[in-house]
Amino acid sequence: MAKLFRAVIMGPPGSGKGTISERIAQRFGLTHLSSGDFVRENIAANTDAGVLAKTYIERGLLVPDHVMTRLLLPRLEEMTRHSWLMDGFPRTLAQAKALNSTCDLDLVISLNIPYETLKDRLSDRWIHPASGRVYNMGFNPPRVQGRDDISGEPLIHHDDDKPEALVARLRQYKDLAKPIINLYKSKGILHTFSGTDTDRIWPYINSLLSTKIPSTSQTDTQRIPMP
Numbered sequence: 001m002a003k004l005f006r007a008v009i010m011g012p013p014g015s016g017k018g019t020i021s022e023r024i025a026q027r028f029g030l031t032h033l034s035s036g037d038f039v040r041e042n043i044a045a046n047t048d049a050g051v052l053a054k055t056y057i058e059r060g061l062l063v064p065d066h067v068m069t070r071l072l073l074p075r076l077e078e079m080t081r082h083s084w085l086m087d088g089f090p091r092t093l094a095q096a097k098a099l100n101s102t103c104d105l106d107l108v109i110s111l112n113i114p115y116e117t118l119k120d121r122l123s124d125r126w127i128h129p130a131s132g133r134v135y136n137m138g139f140n141p142p143r144v145q146g147r148d149d150i151s152g153e154p155l156i157h158h159d160d161d162k163p164e165a166l167v168a169r170l171r172q173y174k175d176l177a178k179p180i181i182n183l184y185k186s187k188g189i190l191h192t193f194s195g196t197d198t199d200r201i202w203p204y205i206n207s208l209l210s211t212k213i214p215s216t217s218q219t220d221t222q223r224i225p226m227p
């Protein structure tokens, strides 16, 4: 069997983690794991961890580390036969250390996007809450305005994505991400990409991954929903 590939994508809110993760998943056959989607699935399924997580999300807070690690790490341990890309985790140094003790990461992508760009993108971000599908009125608009392409259900705009909330979210990201980025830098697995357009950053990420992911694993792996 080809060597498995494990990667993490980091970046501030609106930096394109979800958009780029989808492209990577399609191009390289990695399973895209999103911590936010996973939390939402647990909330919908009313699991103990989901019920607890909801109380934090409703207050606009991060879910505590012990809840996140309890939710995610057992799932990762089960994914022994799949290459994956994790989006949204780790968000704290404690989470990064817990992840370290579960698996050896091959690569970390860090997105470095100017504040003005984030502000513009998020003020135009529309989400289908049930699936987590994301649209942007200029960049990837839905086929029917205000409606999800697949389900036809209404799209929503999060209060969190308004410019007033963004400054605080960005500050929190910077504070929490700094030690994580330093950790991955010291391990020699950090790759940072800067710019204002996903379409311009993508070719660099694509060529980096082409050198790292053996071609056999690109065909051996398949996309599966998270167990």
Ligand SMILES: Nc1ncnc2c1ncn2[C@@H]1O[C@H](COP(=O)(O)OP(=O)(O)OP(=O)(O)O)[C@@H](O)[C@H]1O
Pocket (backbone or CB within 6 Å): 011, 012, 013, 014, 035, 036, 037, 039, 056, 057, 060, 061, 062, 063, 064, 068, 088, 089, 090, 091, 092, 095, 160
């Ligand atoms: N690794 C994590 N640690 C703590 N809380 C998390 C983590 N991942 C997700 N969450 C919780 O789930 C919520 C939704 O996560 P998700 O990543 O979808 O959206 P977000 O925080 O708006 O991020 P972004 O704007 O970067 O896409 C977060 O706001 C947070 O409360």
Ligand SMILES: Nc1nc2c(ncn2[C@@H]2O[C@H](COP(=O)(O)OP(=O)(O)O)[C@@H](O)[C@H]2O)c(=O)[nH]1
Pocket (backbone or CB within 6 Å): 011, 012, 013, 014, 015, 016, 017, 018, 019, 020, 121, 122, 124, 125, 126, 134, 135, 136, 138, 139, 140, 196, 197, 198, 199
């Ligand atoms: N205008 C524009 N919007 C983009 C670009 N890349 C992503 N987006 C949109 O910006 C928003 C944030 O992207 P997303 O992938 O959700 O970022 P995340 O918060 O880091 O996961 C979404 O509405 C995307 O559709 C880009 O290059 N230009």
